[in-house]
Every structure is written in structure tokens, then in C-alpha cells.
Amino acid sequence: xxxxxxxxxxxxxxxxxxxxxxxxxxxxxxxxxxxxxxxxxxxxxxxxxxxxxxxxxxxxxxxxxxxxxxxxxxxxxxxxxxxxxxxxxxxxxxxxxxxxxxxxxxxxxxxxxxxxxxxxxxxxxxxxxxxxxxxxxxxxxxxxxxxxxxxxxxxxxxxxxxxxxxxxxxxxxxxxxxxxxxxxxxxxxxxxxxxxxxxxxxxxxxxxxxxxxxxxxxxxxxxxxxxxxxxxxxxxxxxxxx
Numbered sequence: 487x488x489x490x491x492x493x494x495x496x497x498x499x500x501x502x503x504x505x506x507x508x509x510x511x512x513x514x515x516x517x518x519x520x521x522x523x524x525x526x527x528x529x530x531x532x533x534x535x536x537x538x539x540x541x542x543x544x545x546x547x548x549x550x551x552x553x554x555x556x557x558x559x560x561x562x563x564x565x566x567x568x569x570x571x572x573x574x575x576x577x578x579x580x581x582x583x584x585x586x587x588x589x590x591x592x593x594x595x596x597x598x599x600x601x602x603x604x605x606x607x608x609x610x611x612x613x614x615x616x617x618x619x620x621x622x623x624x625x626x627x628x629x630x631x632x633x634x635x636x637x638x639x640x641x642x643x644x645x646x647x648x649x650x651x652x653x654x655x656x657x658x659x660x661x662x663x664x665x666x667x668x669x670x671x672x673x674x675x676x677x678x679x680x681x682x683x684x685x686x687x688x689x690x691x692x693x694x695x696x697x698x699x700x701x702x703x704x705x706x707x708x709x710x711x712x713x714x715x716x717x718x719x720x721x722x723x724x725x726x727x728x
Contacts, residue, residue, distance in 0.1 A: 489520055492544065492703050497553040497696065498534075499524070502705040503545045505683045509536040520545065535561055535631065543570070543688025544705045556696050561631060567692035570626040570636060571615075571707065573685035573714070574645040575654065578622055581614040585639045589632045598652055599634045601642045608632045610639045618718040620664075621648060625689070636686060648685035658682035659714055664721055681714045 489507070493500040501520060503509065508519035510533050524531045524547060532554035534546045548554035560566050590605030592598040601608075609629040616623040622645070626636050637653045640646050646654030658679035662668040670677055691703045707715070 489523060492705060493701065496549065498546055498548050498557070499528070499531075500544060500546050500691070500701075500703055503537055503542060503688075505540050505542040505708065505710075508539050509533070509545060521547070534558060537688055538634065538637075538684065538686075540684035541570075541686045541688060542705075542708050542711075544691040544703055545688065546691070546693065553696065557693065560694050564629055565694055567690070568628050568631075568688070569690035570628070571687045571689045571711075572624050572626060572636060572640070573648040573711070574622050574624055574640055575620070575648060576622065576645050577617055577619065578614055578624075578643070578645055583612055585610045585612070585643065587639060587642055589635060589638055591633075599632065599638045601638060606630070606632060608635055608639070610636055612640075616715075616719075618722055621718060623715065637684075649681055650684055661717065664717060680717060681710050683710070685711060685714070687711060 490502040510521045511519045532548040534557045587601045588605030589599050589608040590602040592600045611627040612624045641653035659681040660679050
């Protein structure tokens with residue numbers, strides 16, 4: 487859970503958040519959060535935006551009120567460029583698309599969102615990067631910052647994010663699901679999943695600063711997502727050779 491610092495200055499700090507860690511404390515305040523960890527190391531820290539608990543990747547915190555205000559306005563005015571990588575279920579008919587579908591809170595299920603005509607404007611661009619039959623790797627650019635935006639939009643498209651336990655089936659990915667005639671090694675009592683969390687990563691971030699050029703950052707994929715993609719590429723290459 488140790489957060490990796492991608493960039494730091496007198497004004498802000500950019501973290502590569504691990505999956506499973508809250509961005510900020512929840513209402514109950516029981517679980518550790520990234521903000522609480524940072525508060526132990528910095529005199530002041532201000533929340534600029536958030537990532538879902540199980541989403542890994544780039545997140546920004548300001549170190550003073552003026553920077554917090556500047557960055558908050560930048561996010562609201564859509565001058566911040568936010569790119570994600572995600573693995574989705576299935577093969578998409580449209581390899582590149584802009585999804586313009588309003589999102590509103592689901593009154594029937596607290597804490598979840600749905601596409602609805604009465605919702606707030608929500609815009610997501612996606613492009614297919616690689617296809618693996620059962621799964622596809624996509625890049626996303628979100629132009630609005632609605633709760634669970636990418637997850638809701640991809641569920642609505644019929645291709646939910648892999649291992650999404652709210653908007654998909656949440657099934658962990660195991661090697662036995664990918665390989666025919668898979669057998670456990672003698673050292674294993676049971677098969678461990680390659681991936682058992684939301685397959686979504688905040689990959690790139692481009693944001694303006696109060697002074698100087700824009701800040702351009704990239705966070706490498708975490709080990710679990712990289713391991714799954716490596717297996718999918720191996721299996722794809724094997725099929726092509728047959």
C-alpha cells in the first residue's frame with residue numbers, strides 16, 4: 487500500500503496510488519486512506535480529485551490553498567487531460583468511440599450510478615489498443631469527472647471493466663480460465679487469481695500549473711495488470727502460430 491511519488495514540488499505532490507487504497511477517508515473513517523498517509527508527512531495537504539478505491543494510478547494533492555483552488559478550477563474547466571487504461575470484457579464492434587451519456591445516482595442502489603437522461607453530462611472517449619478475444623485493452627480519456635464514469639459507460643456499452651464487482655460480474659481472472667487443460671503445480675493447494683481487482687488504471691495526466699509549462703506525467707501499469715496482459719499476449723501469440 488506504500489504510495490509511490492511520481493512528481494513533487496513546493497505546490498503539489500502526484501502519487502501513483504495502489505489499488506485497494508482509498509483516496510480520502512470514507513464516512514466511517516475506519517480504513518486507511520492515501521490522504522491520511524500524506525497528512526502524516528506534510529504540514530498541509532488538500533484534495534484536488536479522487537480515484538475509486540480499486541483504481542490504481544495518478545492522483546494529485548495540493549500543498550497550499552492557492553494551488554488547491556487553481557487545480558480545482560482546472561479540473562472543473564476541463565483543462566486537465568486524464569487518460570486511463572482498462573481491460574474490458576469481450577470484443578468491441580466500434581474500435582474508437584465518444585460516449586456521450588448522462589450519469590445520475592442510482593436511487594435503487596445507494597453509492598452506484600446509472601446512465602439516465604436526467605443525469606449530468608458525461609463524456610468518455612475510448613480507443614481499442616489490443617484485442618484478446620474474451621478481453622480487450624482500451625485507452626480512455628474522460629472529459630468530465632462523474633463518479634464511476636468509465637465503469638458506468640462501459641457497462642452501458644455491454645463491455646464492463648474486468649473484475650468490476652459493481653458494474654460487472656466481479657469474477658477474478660485465473661489462468662485456468664485462459665488456458666485449456668490447466669493444472670495446478672505441486673506447490674499449490676489452490677489456484678490464485680492473476681487479477682482480482684478492478685482492471686482500471688489512471689495512466690496519464692496533463693495539467694496546467696500556476697506558472698511555467700504544463701505538467702505531463704505517466705504511471706506504469708501495476709504488476710497484477712501487467713502480469714495478466716503478459717499472459718494474454720502469450721496465449722494470443724500461441725494461437726496465431728497454430
